[in-house]
Amino acid sequence: MPFELTILGSSSAIPTSEKYPTAQVLNVHERFFLIDCGEGTQIQMRRLKFKLARFNHIFISHLHGDHYFGLVGLISTLSLLGNKNDIHIYAHSEIKTLIKGQLEFMKSEMAFAIIFHPLNFKKPQILLEDEQITVTSFPVKHSIPTCGFLFEEKQKLPNIKKELIEKYQIPIKNIQVIKEGANFSTENSETIKHSDLTTPPKEPRSYAFCTDTAYYEPVINIVKNVNLLYHESTFQNNKKELAEKTMHSTAQQAATIAKKANVKKLLIGHFSNRYKKPEGFLKEAKSVFPETFLATEGKTFKIK
Amino acid sequence: MPFELTILGSSSAIPTSEKYPTAQVLNVHERFFLIDCGEGTQIQMRRLKFKLARFNHIFISHLHGDHYFGLVGLISTLSLLGNKNDIHIYAHSEIKTLIKGQLEFMKSEMAFAIIFHPLNFKKPQILLEDEQITVTSFPVKHSIPTCGFLFEEKQKLPNIKKELIEKYQIPIKNIQVIKEGANFSTENSETIKHSDLTTPPKEPRSYAFCTDTAYYEPVINIVKNVNLLYHESTFQNNKKELAEKTMHSTAQQAATIAKKANVKKLLIGHFSNRYKKPEGFLKEAKSVFPETFLATEGKTFKIK
Numbered sequence: 139m140p141f142e143l144t145i146l147g148s149s150s151a152i153p154t155s156e157k158y159p160t161a162q163v164l165n166v167h168e169r170f171f172l173i174d175c176g177e178g179t180q181i182q183m184r185r186l187k188f189k190l191a192r193f194n195h196i197f198i199s200h201l202h203g204d205h206y207f208g209l210v211g212l213i214s215t216l217s218l219l220g221n222k223n224d225i226h227i228y229a230h231s232e233i234k235t236l237i238k239g240q241l242e243f244m245k246s247e248m249a250f251a252i253i254f255h256p257l258n259f260k261k262p263q264i265l266l267e268d269e270q271i272t273v274t275s276f277p278v279k280h281s282i283p284t285c286g287f288l289f290e291e292k293q294k295l296p297n298i299k300k301e302l303i304e305k306y307q308i309p310i311k312n313i314q315v316i317k318e319g320a321n322f323s324t325e326n327s328e329t330i331k332h333s334d335l336t337t338p339p340k341e342p343r344s345y346a347f348c349t350d351t352a353y354y355e356p357v358i359n360i361v362k363n364v365n366l367l368y369h370e371s372t373f374q375n376n377k378k379e380l381a382e383k384t385m386h387s388t389a390q391q392a393a394t395i396a397k398k399a400n401v402k403k404l405l406i407g408h409f410s411n412r413y414k415k416p417e418g419f420l421k422e423a424k425s426v427f428p429e430t431f432l433a434t435e436g437k438t439f440k441i442k
Numbered sequence: 443m444p445f446e447l448t449i450l451g452s453s454s455a456i457p458t459s460e461k462y463p464t465a466q467v468l469n470v471h472e473r474f475f476l477i478d479c480g481e482g483t484q485i486q487m488r489r490l491k492f493k494l495a496r497f498n499h500i501f502i503s504h505l506h507g508d509h510y511f512g513l514v515g516l517i518s519t520l521s522l523l524g525n526k527n528d529i530h531i532y533a534h535s536e537i538k539t540l541i542k543g544q545l546e547f548m549k550s551e552m553a554f555a556i557i558f559h560p561l562n563f564k565k566p567q568i569l570l571e572d573e574q575i576t577v578t579s580f581p582v583k584h585s586i587p588t589c590g591f592l593f594e595e596k597q598k599l600p601n602i603k604k605e606l607i608e609k610y611q612i613p614i615k616n617i618q619v620i621k622e623g624a625n626f627s628t629e630n631s632e633t634i635k636h637s638d639l640t641t642p643p644k645e646p647r648s649y650a651f652c653t654d655t656a657y658y659e660p661v662i663n664i665v666k667n668v669n670l671l672y673h674e675s676t677f678q679n680n681k682k683e684l685a686e687k688t689m690h691s692t693a694q695q696a697a698t699i700a701k702k703a704n705v706k707k708l709l710i711g712h713f714s715n716r717y718k719k720p721e722g723f724l725k726e727a728k729s730v731f732p733e734t735f736l737a738t739e740g741k742t743f744k745i746k
Contacts, residue, residue, distance in 0.1 A: 151522050152519050152522055152523070153484060153485045153488070153515075153519075154485075154488055155485070155488040155489040158485070177481060177482060177484070177485070177512065177515040178481060178482045178485055180457060180481070181457045181458075181459070181462070181481070181482055184457070184458055184459040185459040201547065203514065203515060203518040203544070203548070204518075207514055207515045207518070207544075208481065210507065210511060211457075211481040211507060211511045214507040214508075214511070215456050215457075218455055218456055219456070235543045236543035236544050236547060237543065237544070238543055239539045239540035239541065239542060239543060240507070240511075240540050240541070243505065243540060244507070
């Protein structure tokens with residue numbers, strides 16, 4: 139089952155001729171989550187062959203335009219395409235006011251509801267949970283209320299060894315309880331231990347999105363050990379003061395969070411346009427955390 | 443002095459992976475006018491090397507999203523770039539309500555004013571007039587109130603023949619009155635006629651933008667003899683009923699307007715995505731009006 143992240147945009151503040159503002163797609167078992175939605179997101183979704191109708195959950199980290207100006211256009215297109223599925227938007231409650239006028243204008247022709255879920259900017263909050271995944275928001279530190287998002291696969295039960303089902307004639311009704319931890323007694327009253335009957339399940343995978351934020355150590359615990367961490371990196375170390383002032387991070391700071399949180403892989407993005415090429419960011423981050431990659435448009439990062 | 447139109451986008455309703463929604467730039471003597479502003483307009487402006495700070499006048503034909511969803515992003519970017527020039531927006535008065543929430547959010551950091559000029563959907567109305575140009579809006583026929591725009595260079599005065607200024611020793615103070623039609627009396631009381639002293643001025647150039655509209659003959663008089671006419675052409679003749687129902691035009695209808703208005707050149711665009719290639723539109727229009735061209739992204743049409 140796939141667990142993969144695709145970068146639609148990673149520009150900071152202003153789109154350029156090559157870079158789109160922030161937007162990412164996380165594919166978890168063929169369920170598609172949209173994370174932030176800057177202007178042009180729907181264009182990038184089409185370009186990268188995503189089916190717009192597959193998106194029902196949209197997570198907006200904060201209300202700076204480069205993270206949500208594409209939302210109204212996406213909703214309008216979904217409406218024009220005849221979408222009938224409700225759309226869940228996880229964002230600051232204020233978003234309703236901001237896009238109210240435009241939504242009202244479209245409403246009469248929309249065959250679906252938009253359900254707003256307000257974010258909590260004081261503490262982590264579970265936004266969505268089912269058998270496969272948990273999505274949690276967590277506050278970061280920016281000039282306006284801002285959340286990151288953590289996507290975690292659920293821990294699966296161990297797998298029962300198929301050849302032993304046959305060998306010990308295990309009835310179907312026992313399989314679930316064995317998976318959940320029980321031993322098995324054969325007809326000859328022989329006890330086969332749970333640990334001998336099963337193989338451990340695959341490690342659950344996880345992705346954390348640390349959008350616009352100053353260097354903020356409280357996130358370390360939250361993103362601890364994730365397979366993939368995106369952490370904004372608007373500046374390089376030579377503009378550390380500016381990063382602090384604008385409540386953004388440097389590449390070195392992003393890498394420091396990654397290192398302290400013991401994540402497996404780090405993506406950096408949201409680079410300021412003052413830097414012409416992203417190589418400087420990569421070099422700076424890699425000197426602290428070697429497993430760093432650039433979150434550039436169109437790239438997909440698969441977690442096996 | 444240039445008089446040229448650049449197409450930023452010409453998709454209908456929904457942007458695709460290759461086509462942006464409607465937006466055009468008209469350059470009149472190095473003054474830049476933005477006509478409609480679909481999502482991603484600012485991205486296209488950058489791609490095509492337009493300087494965003496040069497745009498102070500934005501004309502929005504109507505409030506369907508594919509004609510204005512890029513406006514808020516453009517304003518936000520102008521603000522982030524430190525623009526200080528007021529922005530004039532010519533649009534349905536309702537636009538203020540639609541984007542109010544988003545503008546309020548940005549306002550504290552904006553160093554310029556946004557001045558809204560409501561369009562008149564009952565009759566033609568001069569929106570802007572100075573020594574060089576007149577911009578007039580005119581109603582077309584669509585499912586919501588919609589205007590087209592006519593951009594006309596002012597008729598220049600005749601040019602005085604330089605060699606005759608010397609020959610007859612014409613004082614500087616007389617030049618303007620001669621240009622305006624006066625004859626000239628030499629010291630020997632010889633009268634030199636205005637028509638001998640001057641060469642006719644260049645013909646004023648004009649561009650008309652007929653955005654989303656059903657076939658609507660009242661526009662013929664308004665766009666009569668323009669050098670360049672853009673007329674929407676969402677459908678081909680095989681979908682004439684659908685065109686009528688949705689209040690759009692076919693390629694044949696666009697060409698018929700061009701022919702009846704005796705324009706010099708026709709551009710067609712806003713093609714429905716149901717047609718995979720635009721050649722069918724061109725063929726259909728050319729059969730009525732041979733001087734037809736496709737309004738495709740990135741193309742510039744210069745009027746000499």
